[in-house]
Amino acid sequence: MLNEKLRGLLTRYCDSLPDRQASLTAALQALSAALDTDFRAGEAFALFRRDAHQLAGSGGSMGFPEMGRVALSLDVALVALAEAEAAPGAADLAQLRLLTGAVLKRLATLKPEDSSLLQPVDEQAEAILMAGDVAPGFAPPGIPLRQSLRLGTEIILVSQDDVVIGHLQRDLAPYGLALTVRRDLAALPSSLSGMTTLVIVDRAVCGEDGLLPPSLTAGLAADVPVAVMDHDDSLDRRIAARAAGAAAFVGKPVNAAVVVDLLDRIHHMPDPRPPTVVIAGNGGMDRALCAHALQAAGMTCALPEEPDDLLGILAETRPDLLILLRRWDGLSAADILGALRQHPAHTSLPVLILGGGDGDGQEDSVAGADLALSLPFDPDALVLSVWHRVQRAREMQALITRDSLCNLLTxxxxxxxxxxxxxxxxxxxxxxxxxxxxxxxxxxxxxxxxxxxxxxxxxxxxxxxxxxxxxxxxxxxxxxxxxxxxxxxxxxxxxxxxxxxxxxxxxxxxxxxxxxxxxxxxxxxxxxxxxxxxxxxxxxxxxxxxxxxxxxxxxxxxxxxxxxxxxx
The missing domain is CATH 3.30.70.270 (Reverse transcriptase/Diguanylate cyclase domain)
Structure with a gap:
């Protein structure tokens, strides 16, 4: 009975969306026609804000979180535009068109049966979330967060190669690792101990044809990686191992050093810290929308109010990236960036220039910047650009600060x-x-x-x-x-x-x-x-x-x- 009532509620909600689409479209057209005036005092702008705000709130409560997310970006932009001192211009209207288009696109595809409220609850996932036992690290929407793997001390080797078995049993012990040997795949335990950190399968035990089973990981815990060991280190064999679910491939002969290196690679996690970003530029819709998009993705943002505050904020926060809007109290992004690059502490700071393009999606660069995005900008594209640039910068920093031979700090x-x-x-x-x-x-x-x-x-x-x-x-x-x-x-x-x-x-x-x-x-x-x-x-x-x-x-x-x- 309750499920039927919920379906009825969702159906009525989805049936009302065409009217909401028409209202948003009409309001945007009215604002476009009134661009020569400050349209924020008009009825069309008020209705526009009402629709965006209601969609942002109802999206999540009705089980359509993605629609709610893009509607919230539009809502944030409209609030910032309403509070801005300067009257809206053509660039502001272009940004509103882009955000509204994203909302309309999602509204057009919503169906009652797609609501998360009607989806079965994964009890195991719910228990993990309730316990707070989630994978460490950070990734924005659209980037899968890598699963945390077990850091145990047991390695299971499925092999009949007594030479490899003997070497690994002797040489893994000094590394604090214990080797458990199984002679065939059927001997793998149905449930692994909590200390199992890796399973290595010798391709030679996979039958006379040497074919790997459809899924090496079937029946194994998801947090225990499987590696294939093979004397034929060819591309075809590696592709077959990957298709079978293997996390890694090692060629024979295998020794303890190879296995320990393999563990280092498999268990290496990206820097888990959420990026810290400083957003510098005149206040208004662009800065507010930028901060909202990054913060919603889990990043930390700092927004200096005056140009004189910038150096102090950079020294205090030590950000992963700086976003410069094109102008700031009469100063251009090129002026600010040129001055920053003269400071020894900021010569390698990644900088993204936001704004100044012609609106056709083309990037408009500034000398010394790592990336430039034109207006209007897609909030999701901004988040991904920032995240990928930060990851590259962190990887380069790790290379600079680590000894190339031993992979330890210099x-x-x-x-x-x-x-x-x-x-x-x-x-x-x-x-x-x-x-x-x-x-x-x-x-x-x-x-x-x-x-x-x-x-x-x-x-x-x-x-x-x-x-x-x-x-x-x-x-x-x-x-x-x-x-x-x-x-x-x-x-x-x-x-x-x-x-x-x-x-x-x-x-x-x-x-x-x-x-x-x-x-x-x-x-x-x-x-x-x-x-x-x-x-x-x-x-x-x-x-x-x-x-x-x-x-x-x-x-x-x-x-x-x-x-x-x-x-x-």
Whole structure:
């Protein structure tokens, strides 16, 4: 009975939409005819605002959220236009036409049966949302948010290749990973343990024809990725693996380093922080609509009121991107951007110029800007442009601040992070521990077996550090064979245990060379700083002193430095 009443309500709502479409169209035509006057005081503008506001509210309540979303953009634009000091112009009317067109397009396709109110509720999804257990990260509408994967310690290998099995069972253990072997697909458990982080399927176990089953992931939890292992590393085989639902493909022979690298790639998540955007320019409909679109997509926006406020806002918010409207209190976007680019802190800040085009969708660039969008602008296109530009900028920043060989922070980036962590420790009166680690005898390794072998040792140690350290720990390569780790909140005893365990795991790894295999060791020095006392120089000097002691004691040692305490 209740469902029938709901269907009747939705039917009446959808039956009323043609009248609403006609009202919006008539109001827009009336505003166009009255462009030479300030039409905001007229009845047509009032009716226009009423229709947009009611559609924005009713869209969500009637189960048509997408229609409600675009109607809300129109509503925001009309409110801003009503409050603006200057009379509306041709550019404002063009923006209203674009937004109204988007609303009319969605109104024309609405049907009662499309309402989300009539859709069955996914009980599992509802339970996850109620519990707040959602995937971390940020993505705007239209970009799927990548699912969070399990970060467990068990890898299941479905294979009958005893050589691969033997190598992985021995060499994964130092990385804190356990290998569970199944001889065929039928032996895969119907439910995986909460610690399973990856399933690797050898194509050789997939029958005489070698064909993968239609879905490798059938019956497995969605948060456990599956990789295909195959001796034939061809494009056809990779396409077949992807079609079967595999998240990755690895060619034989497979060793522990390949598997750990695979885990790094699969579990790598984009920067989860929502972008921070500064929107600078004269107030009005364009700025309000821009801010609404970005904020509705989950971004953080700052809107300086005066040009003199801009530098302070940029220093305070450290935004991912700056949006400049064409003019601001008599200054052009080119003037403002030229002045900003002279400031060392803003030479690489991504900048989007909004406005100034001829309205035909063509971009109108300004020297020094990364992107320019003409007016009128599509709010959804703006959101996607900002998001993609921010992601590219963050990826480039990561490349600049990371060592290319080991994928760890460079010397300069690590020092910046250490300064930041010391400041945080002082404010929170928390402990901070710093460790310096040196691979013993790397020069001799390079001389005996070549730099390629030495590089492999460095990369293996880097993988071990990334696998064994906490997500809150900060790891860098200071140069050559020297690595550094910041352990926020860790006591000296805790840090010593962690570093000792890592040194033992590294010692147990078999390092391949042209003569067979060998073992490498690492020496470490640890210094703790109560309440964040001391400077960056104090931290590194104390840890280096402890590292020097470890070397003098015969290498393969972990030594502690005297705590540094600086009187206020």
């Amino acid at each position: 010397h300069g980036a690590f020092i910046n992070q250490l300064e930041r962590e010391l400041s945080l420790a002082r404010r929170s009166r928390a402990d901070l521990t710093v460790a310096l680690l040196d691979i013993d005898g790397l020069r001799e390794i390079n001389e005996l077996w070549g730099h390629q072998t030495g590089d492999a040792v460095l990369q293996g140690f880097s993988r071990l550090l990334r696998q064994r350290m906490r997500k809150t720990d900060i790891i860098g390569r200071l140069g050559g064979e020297t690595f550094a780790i910041i352990l926020p909140g860790a006591s000296k005893a805790q840090a010593r245990q962690v570093i000792t365990d890592i040194a033992g795991a590294f010692r147990s790894l078999e390092q391949p060379c042209r003569d067979g295999v060998f073992q490498a060791t690492v020496s470490a020095g640890i210094a703790d700083f109560a309440d964040g006392s001391g400077t960056v120089r104090d931290c590194l000097r104390a840890a280096d002193s402890a590292l020097f002691a470890a070397k003098n004691r015969g290498r393969d040692q972990v030594c502690l430095a005297t705590p540094v305490r600086v009187e206020a």
